[in-house]
Amino acid sequence: DVKVTQSSRYLVKRTGEKVFLECVQDMDHENMFWYRQDPGLGLRLIYFSYDVKMKEKGDIPEGYSVSREKKERFSLILESASTNQTSMYLCAVRQGIRIGQPQHFGDGTRLSIL
Amino acid sequence: AQSVTQLDSHVSVSEGTPVLLRCNYSSSYSPSLFWYVQHPNKGLQLLLKYTSAATLVKGINGFEAEFKKSETSFHLTKPSAHMSDAAEYFCVVSADQTGANNLFFGTGTRLTVIP
Numbered sequence: 001d002v003k004v005t006q007s008s009r010y011l012v013k014r015t016g017e018k019v020f021l022e023c024v025q026d027m028d029h030e031n032m033f034w035y036r037q038d039p040g041l042g043l044r045l046i047y048f049s050y051d052v053k054m055k056e057k058g059d060i061p062e063g064y065s066v067s068r069e070k071k072e073r074f075s076l077i078l079e080s081a082s083t084n085q086t087s088m089y090l091c092a093v094r095q096g097i098r099i100g101q102p103q104h105f106g107d108g109t110r111l112s113i114l
Numbered sequence: 115a116q117s118v119t120q121l122d123s124h125v126s127v128s129e130g131t132p133v134l135l136r137c138n139y140s141s142s143y144s145p146s147l148f149w150y151v152q153h154p155n156k157g158l159q160l161l162l163k164y165t166s167a168a169t170l171v172k173g174i175n176g177f178e179a180e181f182k183k184s185e186t187s188f189h190l191t192k193p194s195a196h197m198s199d200a201a202e203y204f205c206v207v208s209a210d211q212t213g214a215n216n217l218f219f220g221t222g223t224r225l226t227v228i229p
Contacts, residue, residue, distance in 0.1 A: 001160075004157070006157075009155075040221075041221075042204075042219050042220070042221045042222060043204075043219045090157055090158065092158075100146040100163070100165035100166075100208060102148050102160050102163055102206075103217060104160065105150075105157035105158040105159070106157050107155075107156050107157045108155070108156065108157045110155065
């Protein structure tokens with residue numbers, strides 16, 4: 001299975017800062033995803049990418065952007081961090097788009113915005 | 115349309131007793147279904163998947179799930195709970211068409227194992 005590595009386990013930033021969350025896979029899979037996870041709300045999709053420089057909005061893209069310059073790396077950017085973006089952020093990778101293929105997750109980044 | 119309902123937000127069992135985590139799904143076509151486990155402050159780990167082969171699916175750590183089309187259910191079971199099974203479990207359904215974004219997550223069931 002693919003190994004998904006998120007650069008930081010815990011991160012503390014201040015309101016208004018530009019924040020970068022990095023995700024790297026050790027294979028060559030096309031599809032990568034960013035989710036946030038909040039108590040009582042489950043996992044919500046922020047953005048996904050199906051190839052280099054290709055991206056699509058998920059369910060809650062407001063306040064976020066993404067970058068995929070290389071196939072193995074997918075970055076989530078908080079343009080101007082706000083306290084309501086305090087959350088657990090999870091990156092996932094899936095090979096191809098055929099039905100039945102699961103996503104594989106990183107260990108998550110717990111982000112606190114003060 | 116696809117959706118998943120996990121019927122219990124919290125399940126508590128004694129160590130050594132059976133585990134049952136319930137999941138019902140809704141899907142227009144034959145679904146692909148998954149169970150994931152999440153330990154505290156960790157990502158989601160795939161436990162098992164159903165993709166229209168055998169209806170009884172065996173996963174890691176002694177877990178298994180049975181796909182029942184007539185009941186639209188995909189309940190997760192384990193014969194004997196271990197302390198290390200304490201975690202949050204997510205039932206997930208895959209959309210019936212191809213596409214990059216095709217997973218729908220349940221809201222999770224927190225499993226507590228009592229020594």
